[in-house]
Amino acid sequence: MATHTEVTRRGSSSATQQASGQAQQRAQGAEAPIRPPVDIWEDKDGITLCADMPGVSKDRLNLRIDGNNLVVEGQVRLELPENAEALYADVRSSLYRRTFSLSGELESGKIEASLKNGVLTVRIPKRAELRPRRIEVQAS
Amino acid sequence: MFGIPSNVPSSVFDELWRLQQEVDELFGSWSSPLGIRSLPRGSFPAVNVGQTPERVDVYLFAPGIDPKSLDISIQQNLLTVSGKRELGTEDTAAYYRQERFSGEFRRVISLPEDLDPERVQAKYVDGIVQIAVQRRESARPRQIEIH
Numbered sequence: 001m002a003t004h005t006e007v008t009r010r011g012s013s014s015a016t017q018q019a020s021g022q023a024q025q026r027a028q029g030a031e032a033p034i035r036p037p038v039d040i041w042e043d044k045d046g047i048t049l050c051a052d053m054p055g056v057s058k059d060r061l062n063l064r065i066d067g068n069n070l071v072v073e074g075q076v077r078l079e080l081p082e083n084a085e086a087l088y089a090d091v092r093s094s095l096y097r098r099t100f101s102l103s104g105e106l107e108s109g110k111i112e113a114s115l116k117n118g119v120l121t122v123r124i125p126k127r128a129e130l131r132p133r134r135i136e137v138q139a140s
Numbered sequence: 141m142f143g144i145p146s147n148v149p150s151s152v153f154d155e156l157w158r159l160q161q162e163v164d165e166l167f168g169s170w171s172s173p174l175g176i177r178s179l180p181r182g183s184f185p186a187v188n189v190g191q192t193p194e195r196v197d198v199y200l201f202a203p204g205i206d207p208k209s210l211d212i213s214i215q216q217n218l219l220t221v222s223g224k225r226e227l228g229t230e231d232t233a234a235y236y237r238q239e240r241f242s243g244e245f246r247r248v249i250s251l252p253e254d255l256d257p258e259r260v261q262a263k264y265v266d267g268i269v270q271i272a273v274q275r276r277e278s279a280r281p282r283q284i285e286i287h
Binding site for chain 2: 037038039040041042043044048050052053054055056057077078079080081083084085086087088089090091116117118119
């Protein structure tokens with residue numbers, strides 16, 4: 001189980017960063033990333049996100065907060081013999097990436113994550129003071 | 141009177157869908173003919189197959205399963221893998237997305253003919269099932285004579 005939360009970049013608009021990132025990728029001839037399928041649910045204390053990222057080990061997972069966005073990224077590693085050639089491939093990229101925008105009531109500094117058997121689980125707590133309160137209706 | 145205007149956003153999606161079909165056809169024409177047992181793209185688990193002169197490696201992208209629940213069998217050159225991944229849901233939670241596969245799965249993969257079904261190894265690492273099947277040593281390129 002890995003607990004891995006880091007903030008690597010902040011600042012300029014994510015749209016520009018994404019655009020420049022894509023341009024950079026094209027320049028390097030890099031492969032298009034796979035969008036990992038996710039489940040996302042919310043309970044009273046926060047939001048949980050589960051993403052399928054098979055082939056990603058703890059050291060190849062990059063989870064970061066970029067401005068208001070949560071960026072999930074991981075590199076697949078296959079144990080391939082050196083002289084292997086592909087016979088068939090459903091998976092044609094070795095990079096997973098997906099970005100989610102967070103909202104202000106979430107405590108992005110307290111995100112916790114774990115990775116097990118290729119499933120990433122991210123827990124994003126809500127700020128304590130902003131957790132929903134039940135409003136009682138007074139009977140008149 | 142309340143007809144849908146022709147330029148509603150859905151027509152954009154129709155156009156994207158058409159584009160997707162064209163791209164699929166294009167890619168289809170590049171690769172070999174469709175395997176009779178192949179599943180549509182996006183089926184769980186995704187499969188990659190690689191080969192060397194010594195062996196064939198099958199990779200099943202099956203995150204979050206119990207490897208003991210997998211049933212892997214090989215008959216001639218047909219590899220069959222079945223199992224299940226049951227994802228529970230939290231009763232008290234509100235779901236926004238449920239894109240991950242849940243349920244039973246089965247994939248049948250046609251491999252090259254010259255395999256030795258007695259020499260198969262399987263392991264589960266980081267959500268990938270890797271199955272290595274050795275090729276028969278007698279399987280060398282054959283000379284075909286014309287009589």
